[in-house]
Amino acid sequence: MLKLMKRYDGKPGSMMKILIVEDDTETADYLTRGLREAGWEVTWHSAPQEAMLTLAARSFDAIILDRMLPGMDGVDALRLMRGAQITTPVLMLTARSGIEDRVEGLEAGADDYLVKPFALSELIARLKSLARRPPIAVEATNLRLGDLHLDRIARQATRGADRLDLSPLEYRLLEYLIQHPGQVVTRSMLLEKVWGYRFDPKTSLVQTHMSRLRAKVDKPYGQEMIRTVRGAGYVIDAP
């Protein structure tokens, strides 16, 4: 699985720099090892105060911040960072799945939120999505990937010369995928970002819609753009 992650890392020369702020040694160890195997540079601090010092001296692509830290709440630490003009994307980890927790974290400036326990592949996918988030792309009215084109004003997708007949939901799925080319997008990321659902459906809700989307986007053209990454999620690439 990790090998696959590497394969989709896109630019091989760019080494992602991640700062982990986590007091539980076992979790920190697991994260550090997993992220290093994915080819990333990892710095770990158990206390938020030390992390702040490091952040003042070096820059990172993303920060993994535990919600419960000794001596300081993760949310408070995050407010301090944002107050100190540190704009590095932050992914917050929590053991609790309470909705207020999440809202509090996001309001304090967290960019994403993950409830323990989680799969490493999920974390890596979300970190990539955070670290690579293009600052202005959100404004773009046209998205292109290979011969796939999305007109975001008309909400119309075309591949080559063909207009694709997508349902609004399928359009939104494709729009999200195409904003993250070459990155693994997990099922729960899609549920959260496309549907806005925070629950875990027992049924193959995402798979069903993805297979319909793929039938329209890929099947007639013989060249696959959307691929399934087993056990992780989906990835879209230029053919």
Add this chain to the structure above:
Amino acid sequence: MLSTRHSILGSSVFQRVLAASGLFVLISLAALWVLTWIITHNIISNQDDRIAEMLAYGEELFYGDSEQALIDQIAFDDGPIWSSDEIYWILEEEHQIFTFRNADGDAVAGYPDLWAATEVERFILPHPDIEEEVRARSVQLRGGGTITVGEFIPQRYYEAVNLAAFGTLAMIVIVLPLALITGFFLSRGVFNRIEGVSETAAAVARGEMTSRAPVTGRLDEFDRLSLGINQMLDRVDTLNSNIEAVSVGVAHDLKTPLANLGGRLELIRRDLQDSTAVSAHVEAAENHLSQVLRIFDAILRLGEVEAGGRRAAFVDVDLSQLVRDLGEAYAPVFEDADKTMSVDIASGVHLRGDPELLQQLLANLLENALEHSRDAAKVHLRLVRSDTISLHVADDGPGIAPPDRDRIFDRFFRADSSRTSPGNGLGLSLVRAIADLHGAQATLDPEAEGAHFSVIFQQGD
């Protein structure tokens, strides 16, 4: 019984009755004696005033008129010196006793045995037969003579003092024992009622969970206490059996995936050399593990919802939009399962709620229909607005067996027919808990042919 009696005497009610009675007696006695003092003091001071008045009158006669005028005033018909018989009359009529002495101290007029200092004295009048107390005082006259005036202390005075003394005795001899007896019976009444409750509590503490406090039917404060405690015990009992059901359910539902996980670990050990087999085992193990985590998630979420804390995060929810979106999301899933879903949604329905939980509620109902309806079933999703807002998810078979209908919302309950399908028996419990949180009722229509679930929200816009 002896021990009960002993504890009655030591009971708080008894001690309070006793203390209150004691205090009552003390206050009454104090009032009685203050009153008596005021009355007697009044009698005495009136008497002293009269004595002073008479002495002044005597002096006036002596100085203003003559010695003889004074003697004439004092003298009875039979002469200036009073006989002891004349004292009887004085006593009866409550008159004053007079004595006028010359410079040699010889009585010239009045009662010769009355002697007194110039300050008021109280003493028994020297008399052969009468033994009554008098108050008396003298004045010294110029030329050496004295006038003495005395007056018997009136019967009223003794009556007042005696009454006070009798009152005191009566209080101590009658009221105190009466208080003791009243206190005893009162405490015994209270004690017996309380004892019933205490015994129930003790029995429950010993583990006799079915024990209930006695209710006399008088509906007094003790009955209310008993009823309250019984209700509490009933609730505890229900919660207990819920917890028991949950524990058994958790244990049962976790056992299978954990056993499978253990099995896979064993297989990994066996197939260590074969990396393809190992990765297949790992994937299977991960699935079992996620099944376990899913159960925990459901339990935690159920707990969170039931705790009611999320009510604070209620916002205005466009329920029509929410239902429409979920219907759209699930429609292809139903299609792939060769079932059809028809949708009928009233537009513009808003309510205050937690959108995430409402999504979960509907998703659980839809997934329930997806899993448990017959092959090629028709599922109907409706949002209706009348006096109330109601959400319906109905399928056309096979429905739920009558004996299972009441328990369908219970935690970990799974109808026997659904034992083989995936699920953990928490989906509908969560539906009901979320409905409760929103003040809504989640019900199963007993008349319907298939399974027809309704969630009825009482709130309007």
